[in-house]
Amino acid sequence: MALFAPLRNAMAEQAAATALTVSLTAPAQRGWPETVPASGWLKPWQEAVIASETSGLRITDVLVDVGSVVAKGQTLVRLSQESLLADLRKQEAAIATAKASLAKAKANADRARQLQPSGALSDEKIVEYLADEQTATASLASEEAALDSENIKLAQTTITAVDDGLITSRSADLGAVVSAGTELFRMVRQQRIEWQAEVSSRYLPRISQGLSVKVNGLEGHAIEGKVRLVGPSVSTDTSRAIVYVTLPVDAHARTGLYVTGDIELETSPALTVPETAIVFRDGISYVFTASEDQRVQRIRVETGRRNNGEVEIVSGIDPTSKVVTSGGAFLSDNDLVKIAEKN
Numbered sequence: 406m407a408l409f410a411p412l413r414n415a416m417a418e419q420a421a422a423t424a425l426t427v428s429l430t431a432p433a434q435r436g437w438p439e440t441v442p443a444s445g446w447l448k449p450w451q452e453a454v455i456a457s458e459t460s461g462l463r464i465t466d467v468l469v470d471v472g473s474v475v476a477k478g479q480t481l482v483r484l485s486q487e488s489l490l491a492d493l494r495k496q497e498a499a500i501a502t503a504k505a506s507l508a509k510a511k512a513n514a515d516r517a518r519q520l521q522p523s524g525a526l527s528d529e530k531i532v533e534y535l536a537d538e539q540t541a542t543a544s545l546a547s548e549e550a551a552l553d554s555e556n557i558k559l560a561q562t563t564i565t566a567v568d569d570g571l572i573t574s575r576s577a578d579l580g581a582v583v584s585a586g587t588e589l590f591r592m593v594r595q596q597r598i599e600w601q602a603e604v605s606s607r608y609l610p611r612i613s614q615g616l617s618v619k620v621n622g623l624e625g626h627a628i629e630g631k632v633r634l635v636g637p638s639v640s641t642d643t644s645r646a647i648v649y650v651t652l653p654v655d656a657h658a659r660t661g662l663y664v665t666g667d668i669e670l671e672t673s674p675a676l677t678v679p680e681t682a683i684v685f686r687d688g689i690s691y692v693f694t695a696s697e698d699q700r701v702q703r704i705r706v707e708t709g710r711r712n713n714g715e716v717e718i719v720s721g722i723d724p725t726s727k728v729v730t731s732g733g734a735f736l737s738d739n740d741l742v743k744i745a746e747k748n
Contacts, residue, residue: 437675
């Protein structure tokens with residue numbers, strides 16, 4: 406026994422010298438934002454169609470183009486006014502004639518009312534004069550209404566933006582003769598673009614208005630958004646529903662793109678370890694924990710969500726464990742390790 410003692414000591418010293426240096430950490434209890442993956446199209450929040458309200462007039466000026474940012478009431482197109490101005494003058498003359506006819510009819514009616522007690526005029530003539538007065542009054546009102554109509558038509562020759570927004574299409578061409586209802590422009594109201602995200606119906610009870618959303622934009626830039634509305638129906642073909650997500654105007658998102666993203670549900674507690682602490686062997690997840698004698702123990706764990714280099718531990722360890730953060734692939738159960746000092 407005395408002969409073998411030096412040999413055992415030498416082996417122990419060699420094992421200690423070759424022990425792997427590891428860093429330890431305690432599992433962290435943190436609030437974990439659970440996310441729902443989604444994908445869908447970027448579309449206008451609301452689209453406005455700007456069309457002509459009159460017909461038979463020629464476009465004389467086109468003042469904006471596709472991509473123009475416009476303000477409510479801003480002039481976009483002007484139509485020719487020559488024929489309408491002529492009609493307006495004609496109608497003003499008709500009103501002058503109607504006023505003259507009314508003055509004559511009113512004078513005859515006043516005279517008939519004065520002579521009625523004396524019997525100088527027959528009842529038939531008196532009724533005729535009074536009726537002429539009423540007809541002339543109605544005729545003047547009709548001509549004045551026609552003048553209002555001509556003024557409205559004249560105002561319609563200046564086509565303006567119905568709201569603040571971004572022009573996305575233009576069909577107005579200089580010199581073209583338009584008809585009532587002809588679409589001239591299409592615009593995104595208030596430049597607001599939304600993401601119509603399709604999600605699995607099983608998540609719908611947990612999605613509500615106001616939840617934060619991250620949309621994967623172009624060139625890897627994430628766009629922050631908010632849930633505006635959860636669609637009231639579910640597709641019978643795909644069992645998916647549409648969630649409408651409002652995006653900020655300054656994101657300058659382009660309509661027509663198909664993008665992916667994540668909807669952040671309510672935060673839930675989670676016990677997490679660094680992703681590097683997980684060791685996969687035969688399709689099973691393990692972590693190594695260190696005891697006070699600086700020996701490690703391999704423990705099977707069940708993992709859950711992953712986020713920013715952290716992994717949720719659903720079961721297997723408790724919060725007081727000391728977990729090896731890296732190098733676990735080179736360890737075996739009950740190995741002796743050297744604990745790295747924390748800086």
